[in-house]
Amino acid sequence: MKLLIKGGTIVDPVARRMFPGDVLISEGKIVAVGGGENLANGEIELLDASGKLVTPGLVDLHVHLREPGFEAKETIETGTRAAARGGFTSVACMPNTNPVADNKTVITYIRLRAREKGAVHVFPIGAITAGCAGRELAEMADLKEAGAVAFSDDGHCVADSGVLYRAMQYARMLGLPIIEHCEDTGLSAGGLVHEGYFSTVLGLKGIPAAAETVMVARDIILAEATGCKLHIAHVSTAGAVELVRQAKAKGLAVTAEATPHHFSLTDEAVLGFDPNTKVNPPLRSAADVQAICAGLRDGTIDVIATDHAPHAPEEKDVEYGNAPFGMVGLETAVGLVWTKLVHPGILDPIEAIAKLTINPARILGIPKGTLEAGADADLTIIDPELEAVVDPARFASKGRNTPFAGWRLKGLPVATIVGGRVVYRREAPGG
Ligand code: DOR
Numbered sequence: 001m002k003l004l005i006k007g008g009t010i011v012d013p014v015a016r017r018m019f020p021g022d023v024l025i026s027e028g029k030i031v032a033v034g035g036g037e038n039l040a041n042g043e044i045e046l047l048d049a050s051g052k053l054v055t056p057g058l059v060d061l062h063v064h065l066r067e068p069g070f071e072a073k074e075t076i077e078t079g080t081r082a083a084a085r086g087g088f089t090s091v092a093c094m095p096n097t098n099p100v101a102d103n104k105t106v107i108t109y110i111r112l113r114a115r116e117k118g119a120v121h122v123f124p125i126g127a128i129t130a131g132c133a134g135r136e137l138a139e140m141a142d143l144k145e146a147g148a149v150a151f152s153d154d155g156h157c158v159a160d161s162g163v164l165y166r167a168m169q170y171a172r173m174l175g176l177p178i179i180e181h182c183e184d185t186g187l188s189a190g191g192l193v194h195e196g197y198f199s200t201v202l203g204l205k206g207i208p209a210a211a212e213t214v215m216v217a218r219d220i221i222l223a224e225a226t227g228c229k230l231h232i233a234h235v236s237t238a239g240a241v242e243l244v245r246q247a248k249a250k251g252l253a254v255t256a257e258a259t260p261h262h263f264s265l266t267d268e269a270v271l272g273f274d275p276n277t278k279v280n281p282p283l284r285s286a287a288d289v290q291a292i293c294a295g296l297r298d299g300t301i302d303v304i305a306t307d308h309a310p311h312a313p314e315e316k317d318v319e320y321g322n323a324p325f326g327m328v329g330l331e332t333a334v335g336l337v338w339t340k341l342v343h344p345g346i347l348d349p350i351e352a353i354a355k356l357t358i359n360p361a362r363i364l365g366i367p368k369g370t371l372e373a374g375a376d377a378d379l380t381i382i383d384p385e386l387e388a389v390v391d392p393a394r395f396a397s398k399g400r401n402t403p404f405a406g407w408r409l410k411g412l413p414v415a416t417i418v419g420g421r422v423v424y425r426r427e428a429p430g431g
């Protein structure tokens with residue numbers, strides 16, 4: 001069966017073009033992307049995309065699917081359904097599961113489980129160190145052989161510079177990036193929120209911006225020394241943005257991501273003590289948020305990734321100090337990108353889509369994020385004018401831990417297509 005996506009505006013982040021056109025799909029592949037001529041003949045299913053943007057399937061290079069081990073928080077099945085509902089056709093999942101994805105068996109398990117239960121493509125990330133404990137290197141070559149697309153101890157920083165240096169030498173040899181969670185725990189220890197005016201007002205222990213920034217500096221130095229590709233996860237400070245900017249100017253293979261929560265919210269959101277605002281790195285100051293927006297705009301920040309971190313309601317519904325760090329992100333990401341970045345003119349739709357497709361795909365070295373003829377038919381359809389109020393009760397994720405409940409967002413995914421199959425279609429307002 002063929003599928004024709006008709007009458008939309010094609011957003012091509014590779015050619016950096018936007019134009020009216022149709023997309024023809026057959027046998028799970030993109031056959032042709034046309035500028036208006038009639039692509040179809042024979043028996044064909046039609047998907048009307050008039051007034052909508054037709055983009056390569058979105059790629060989220062930073063999610064926590066929690067399986068194996070934490071199935072009460074999320075599973076590969078529910079997490080990938082949340083991805084589909086959020087417009088994502090590929091996700092890369094972090095290794096802080098139980099057991100940790102620090103060996104072939106867990107990587108293989110995730111891939112098989114995703115093939116069986118996943119609504120979208122899943123690309124596992126292997127641990128840098130055994131148990132993400134920061135001491136012994138994981139069997140990095142084995143992890144790559146089993147299908148890992150990158151290495152990360154996300155949730156933890158690799159504190160020991162010697163360990164990270166050796167990991168970077170291996171990663172360079174293997175041609176895969178290191179994704180670092182940059183946090184100096186000597187500076188962050190015991191902290192709950194950004195250290196600043198609001199931590200003082202609320203009487204909560206602060207995490208200084210320097211906790212992130214010093215580690216970004218160290219990691220860039222080590223990446224230069226080893227020639228390793230370095231990707232900085234969830235950049236939250238103005239200082240980190242500036243260091244990445246300088247590293248790029250020097251020609252180093254350093255890339256960075258920002259999350260929707262770090263460009264949409266400041267630490268003021270913690271007033272009221274909602275545990276759903278507790279995240280690591282923390283929501284930062286207005287000046288940091290401005291710096292992140294500037295970094296997104298000038299290309300310093302290559303990627304928008306969610307750091308989707310589901311937790312069970314009973315874990316989050318406790319006093320601020322005892323709640324785990326993390327918030328869900330897959331089902332609000334596109335709405336926040338359009339509402340906070342595209343509609344206000346910080347990013348044009350092509351740049352926004354590049355940061356959600358081809359840029360993360362290139363960093364991971366996966367053949368996604370393009371609309372080329374012959375590519376897998378993974379596509380996302382976005383209605384830039386559609387508005388809805390965030391209702392966590394409708395999430396496909398098991399996690400309901402979002403600070404965006406009740407927010408009205410404008411610009412939403414309306415259909416998600418994976419391998420030529422429609423895996424999500426927005427039916428009704430609020431759907
Ligand atoms: O808030 C966070 N939650 N930050 C992390 O680095 C880890 C994540 C998690 O796994 O819950």
Ligand code: ZN
Pocket residue numbers: 062064094154155307309
């Ligand atoms: Zn994370």
